[in-house]
Amino acid sequence: MQNVAPFAFPQRVGLLVPGSNTTVEAEMNRAGLPGASFHAARMTLPLGLTGEELATKLRENAAVPLQHLSACQLDLVMLGCTSAAMALGPERSLGMVAAAQAKGGLEVGGAIVAALRALQLGRIALFTPYLDTTNAAVIAYLAAAGIETTASLGLGLNTSLERFRVVSRTGSEALAAHLEGLDHAGADGVLICCTDLPTIAALPGLEARIGKPVVSSNQAMLWAIARALGQRPDRAGGRLFAEA
Template sequence: MNATSVMRSDEIVRFNDASATARFGLIVLATDMTSERDLYRQLPRDNVAIHVTRIGFENPTTPENLQKMAPRLTEAAMLLQPLQPLKAICYSCTAASVAIGDDAVRTSIHAGVGGVPVVTPSGAARLAFAALGLRRISILTPYTVPTTEPMAAYFTKHGMELCHVECLGLEDDRDMARVSDETIIKAAIAIDRSDAEALFLSCTGLPAINVITEIERRIGKPVISSNQASAWAMSRLGGLHDHRPAEFGKLFECALPDLAFGEAA
């Protein structure tokens, strides 16, 4: 058996500038099939890295099951600690952020990874409407009525005026990830009301970014989706202020509102 001799190079090891890459953390449900793909599509690929960890979740998507994730958030966040510094961490579940509470989500993540800005899709959507200067909205969710009702109450509590709310009645987020473009477009147009200033398409599992610009073209109003709002907030927190992909709606033309993100999101 021939021995192999290994020698250390005398060359100096050089490193790329650590600040050249904007690094983000992403906490997704074990059943999530959409968030990672959507965020990578919306953020610039050359200088962004998304570091993903998953959190246990079992369907059906009910407020009770969503709340069960609360004690697991800190452990999930701890897996991202070695990757610091991170520009932001997104907890990619709209309904769970509402069921658990934005503040409670933020506190649990900070317990595991420190004071990194935390993005929730629900909080990012509120920031999106603030950036657009809009308050009257219609909401479409893929959930059942019992899971949609807390979503409506959340936006009402935070000062939004709801013109219409409708849901598709799905219980499994893996089914939500398979909803067709045609279905989303038709349902979004159907919930639009003359007094609504914008539409919100809830759920990070719903593949809505495909059709945002088409819906905006048809109704002549801004359309906000969970993954679009999250990507927009993350890009601005990451210093990507000039990142304005036209294919994902009017929101990317906006700056982040001049608010403390930890308070507003």
């Protein structure tokens, strides 16, 4: 008989997340990916930064956490901060996470774009907990990928850690209430950005209310991870999980 420890999962996924993020691990570990385990490393990332200022801080502060992840013999590593991944762009993001020495690398910005394309959502309405300046950076990133943002709504919470801690405690009804203020009439679907927002369980209900597909950062991350591992998420999570 082969002697295998109960936690010797055959597929290991590393997650690089901001230090204050308490949602990514929870949503990934509820994924229903047989044989996959998730291992997070945290980095200090100042709130409210955009563009090259954010990209520079990310590269400076990610080196040690990525070194820690490199000890895990990972199959995949995922950069799990939406604003940071979009500030770096796909090429620099994947180049940075290569330091984890995983067999494959992913980043949430690319996962979002791939998810939107899979559902043929060329025009989206954007909801985030971010400042308008951060939203503008997200909109520019999407535009460079050929995706038009018809409307956007940000809560402006990324000004201090105390304010941003509210994000991870956002329930499904509160999320639905926020989306009522988003004009999605001219959009093919809705995009919810921020990996600290709990969204996956809420997505089927949101899509039923809105009547359109809804894609979120964590949903797109999980979908991309599952595809890379040759699996499908074994849980409800909106049209992306069901159709793409």
